[in-house]
Amino acid sequence: MALLLVLFLANILTTSKGSISQPDHVHHQIHLLRPQSGAGGNLVPGLSCLSWRLGVETNNIIGWKTVPQVCEGYVGHYMLGHQYLKDSRAVVNEALLYAQSLELDRDGIDVWIFDIDETTLSNLPYYAKHGFGVEPFNATLFNKWVMEGAAPALPESLRLYRKLLSLGIKAVFITGRSEDQRSVTAANLKKVGYHTWEKLVLKEPSYSGKPSVIYKSNERKKVEKNGYRIVGNIGDQWSDLLGTNTGNRTFKLPDPMYYIS
Amino acid sequence: MALLLVLFLANILTTSKGSISQPDHVHHQIHLLRPQSGAGGNLVPGLSCLSWRLGVETNNIIGWKTVPQVCEGYVGHYMLGHQYLKDSRAVVNEALLYAQSLELDRDGIDVWIFDIDETTLSNLPYYAKHGFGVEPFNATLFNKWVMEGAAPALPESLRLYRKLLSLGIKAVFITGRSEDQRSVTAANLKKVGYHTWEKLVLKEPSYSGKPSVIYKSNERKKVEKNGYRIVGNIGDQWSDLLGTNTGNRTFKLPDPMYYIS
Numbered sequence: 001m002a003l004l005l006v007l008f009l010a011n012i013l014t015t016s017k018g019s020i021s022q023p024d025h026v027h028h029q030i031h032l033l034r035p036q037s038g039a040g041g042n043l044v045p046g047l048s049c050l051s052w053r054l055g056v057e058t059n060n061i062i063g064w065k066t067v068p069q070v071c072e073g074y075v076g077h078y079m080l081g082h083q084y085l086k087d088s089r090a091v092v093n094e095a096l097l098y099a100q101s102l103e104l105d106r107d108g109i110d111v112w113i114f115d116i117d118e119t120t121l122s123n124l125p126y127y128a129k130h131g132f133g134v135e136p137f138n139a140t141l142f143n144k145w146v147m148e149g150a151a152p153a154l155p156e157s158l159r160l161y162r163k164l165l166s167l168g169i170k171a172v173f174i175t176g177r178s179e180d181q182r183s184v185t186a187a188n189l190k191k192v193g194y195h196t197w198e199k200l201v202l203k204e205p206s207y208s209g210k211p212s213v214i215y216k217s218n219e220r221k222k223v224e225k226n227g228y229r230i231v232g233n234i235g236d237q238w239s240d241l242l243g244t245n246t247g248n249r250t251f252k253l254p255d256p257m258y259y260i261s
Numbered sequence: 262m263a264l265l266l267v268l269f270l271a272n273i274l275t276t277s278k279g280s281i282s283q284p285d286h287v288h289h290q291i292h293l294l295r296p297q298s299g300a301g302g303n304l305v306p307g308l309s310c311l312s313w314r315l316g317v318e319t320n321n322i323i324g325w326k327t328v329p330q331v332c333e334g335y336v337g338h339y340m341l342g343h344q345y346l347k348d349s350r351a352v353v354n355e356a357l358l359y360a361q362s363l364e365l366d367r368d369g370i371d372v373w374i375f376d377i378d379e380t381t382l383s384n385l386p387y388y389a390k391h392g393f394g395v396e397p398f399n400a401t402l403f404n405k406w407v408m409e410g411a412a413p414a415l416p417e418s419l420r421l422y423r424k425l426l427s428l429g430i431k432a433v434f435i436t437g438r439s440e441d442q443r444s445v446t447a448a449n450l451k452k453v454g455y456h457t458w459e460k461l462v463l464k465e466p467s468y469s470g471k472p473s474v475i476y477k478s479n480e481r482k483k484v485e486k487n488g489y490r491i492v493g494n495i496g497d498q499w500s501d502l503l504g505t506n507t508g509n510r511t512f513k514l515p516d517p518m519y520y521i522s
Contacts, residue, residue, distance in 0.1 A: 050344060051351035058318050058513045060352050083311060090312035091321050252319045 049074035053256045059238045064259045067133035075132040075256050079124055087254045088156040095160055095234060095251045099167055102231060106168040111198055111228045113220060113247055115235035116175035116185065118255045120161070120194060121151035133257035146177065149184045153192035157253070160234070161194055169231060170198040174219050174240075176212055176260065178203050199223065211261045217243030310335035314517045320499045325520045328394035336393040336517050340385055348515045349417040356421055356495060356512045360428055363492060367429040372459055372489045374481060374508055375422065376496035377436035377446065379516045381455060382412035394518035407438065410445040414453035418514070421495070422455055430492060431459040435480050435501075437473055437521065439464050460484065472522045478504030 049071040055061035067075050078084055104110055114120050126145040127133060145151075161171060171194070177185055179202045186200060207215040220230060221244060230247035233240065236255035310332040316322035328336050339345055365371055375381050387406040388394060406412075422432060432455070438446055440463045447461060468476040481491060482505060491508035494501065497516035 048344075048347045048351065051347045054315070054318060054348050054515065055351045055355060057315060058352075060355050060512055062355075083309075086309040086312045087315050090309065090316045091319075094316060094321050094323075251321050254315070 047071070053078070056256055056259070057252070057254060062238075062259065063261060066136055067131075067257065069134055071256075072131055072134040075134075076128070078256060079132060080128065084254060085156070088154060091234075091251050091253055092156040092160045095232060096163055098249055099164055099169065099232060102167075104168055104231075108168075108170075109227055109229050110169045110231050111172045111223065112164050112169050113223070113230055113233040113235075113240075114157070114161070114171055114173050115237065115240045116173055116177060116189075117151075118154070118236040118257070119234060119240070119253055120154060120157050120173065121188060121192070122154050123151055125150070125152070127257050137258065143181075146181055147184055149188040149191070151188055151192070153194070154253075157234070158193050164232075165196070170228075171196070172199045172201070172223055172228070172230075173197055174201040174216055176203055176215070179205070198228075211239065212237065213239040213243040213261065216240060217245055220245035220247070308332070314339070317517055317520070318513070318515060323499075323520065324522060327397055328392075328518065330395055332517075333392055333395040336395075337389070339517060340393060341389065345515060346417065349415060352495075352512050352514055353417040353421045356493060357424055359510055360425055360430065360493060363428075365429055365492075369429075369431075370489050371430045371492050372433045372484065373425050373430050374484070374491055374494040374496075374501075375418070375432055375434050376498065376501045377434055377438060377450075378412075379415070379497035379518070380495060380501070380514055381415060381418050381422070381434065382449060382453070383415050384412055386411070386413070388518050398519065404442075407442055408445055410449040410452070412449055412453070414455070415514075418495070419454050425493075426457070431489075432457070433460045433462070433484055433489070433491075434458055435462040435477055437464055437476070440466070459489075472500065473498065474500040474504040474522065477501060478506055481506035481508070 047068060047070055049068070052061065052068060052071055053075070056064070099112075102110075117123055123142075123145065126142065130138070130141070164171065173189070173194075175185065182200070182202050185202065189197075189200075201219050203215060207218075216239065220233075224230060224245055230245065232249055232251065233247035234251040234253060235241055236253040237260045238252065239260050241250035241252060308329060308331055310329070313322065313329060313332055314336070317325070360373075363371075378384055384403075384406065387403065391399070391402070425432065434450070434455075436446065443461070443463050446463065450458075450461075462480045464476060468479075477500065481494075485491060485506055491506065493510055493512065494508035495512040495514060496502055497514040498521045499513065500521050502511035502513060
């Protein structure tokens with residue numbers, strides 16, 4: 001009870017002072033955190049936002065369209081606070097331990113598959129203005145944001161990318177972004193530090209309406225058919241990591257804001 | 262900063278008062294929670310126990326032998342407090358939503374695969390006395406505990422089991438426990454409410470030294486060859502849920518105490 005009481009106090013304090021840390025690219029106080037929820041607690045009656053997030057991250061909770069309304073403050077707090085970065089760091093640490101343990105031939109055919117949105121590039125500036133996933137997805141507005149080419153890098157993923165390149169592992173990006181977003185996506189990647197890649201695969205119209213897991217499996221199969229060895233694969237969605245030709249080992253980055261099947 | 266400060270205060274208060282709730286079957290104050298960690302916080306320098314646990318639950322952190330020493334208090338707090346139960350409840354809620362959405366033929370061949378340890382039966386009374394996974398696994402002591410047949414049910418898994426039976430889905434238990442533990446395991450299951458099952462599969466000596474994922478895949482394949490339809494599969498280890506013949510949908514229960522490949 002002492003813990004709950006003090007957490008409640010913490011939420012009030014945090015909300016009134018707006019004292020959570022925010023990345024430079026996110027405007028201050030864009031979103032008021034609500035007192036009944038927050039990064040520390042599960043004070044929402046009937047729904048534990050912590051349990052919801054764990055359920056999402058473990059692929060138990062699937063096929064959801066929007067973040068539960070009561071978890072808006074919790075997810076916002078998580079994404080803008082320290083924990084999202086820390087959770088991403090723990091994933092990248094494991095990925096690097098794994099990559100460094102490989103006995104690589106340096107024959108030029110080792111590749112690592114990277115997803116783009118919420119994996120290499122962050123759309124947090126967009127989602128912070130749109131309820132952190134509580135608002136239904138608006139393709140028009142989201143594509144407008146994409147076309148600005150202003151998405152920052154996820155710092156931990158950029159660290160992974162750089163170290164993999166230094167180990168002689170090449171990057172292959174496979175994204176759900178559409179082919180007509182190629183030039184802005186390439187420019188955005190380069191601007192934030194992803195300067196080179198073996199392949200940048202965008203979704204062709206023929207995949208329209210098909211699940212991402214089918215599209216991505218198919219494109220990974222093509223990569224392997226072209227003679228590459230997929231040593232690793234990282235994404236924020238389970239549909240990046242399941243299916244076929246998944247690679248030798250997969251890594252799931254956190255993303256409590258949206259679900260793609 | 263206000264949040265961190267107050268969380269720190271919360272940990273101190275909680276530790277000094279020992280005010281976490283504990284299940285009846287676990288002795289009170291068996292394990293002093295340490296002030297530098299706790300369910301609320303990630304105050305351990307260099308390692309976020311929250312990130313470690315998320316990494317474990319998402320199968321990013323694999324092949325580990327023991328819980329990191331600094332996370333003993335955190336894991337103990339998690340397991341004995343409310344969050345473990347809440348996280349399990351969120352998983353079972355999804356499993357039931359799924360099961361109730363199935364159009365079942367009630368032809369008697371629908372089965373659900375249940376793991377046993379940390380899925381249907383809880384070894385928390387044992388682990389609470391052995392550092393919540395910080396101590397290296399001791400087969401002699403653990404088997405002595407198993408032979409007592411005193412493991413309680415995981416309440417949420419028992420709820421799932423009962424509802425599945427009422428839907429006409431039969432239970433198949435596949436466990437890493439060995440064949441010579443059959444009678445005590447069956448008696449333990451019945452004592453805590455799992456009264457009936459289609460099959461109880463224990464590990465035969467021929468699987469000795471082989472990964473659990475091979476053993477369990479192989480046994481699920483036999484279940485399917487015998488004409489059953491695996492509509493669902495639940496376990497606390499990813500090795501319960503990966504491999505082949507995994508069933509139509511899988512559910513991952515939390516377990517930050519040990520890893521089985």
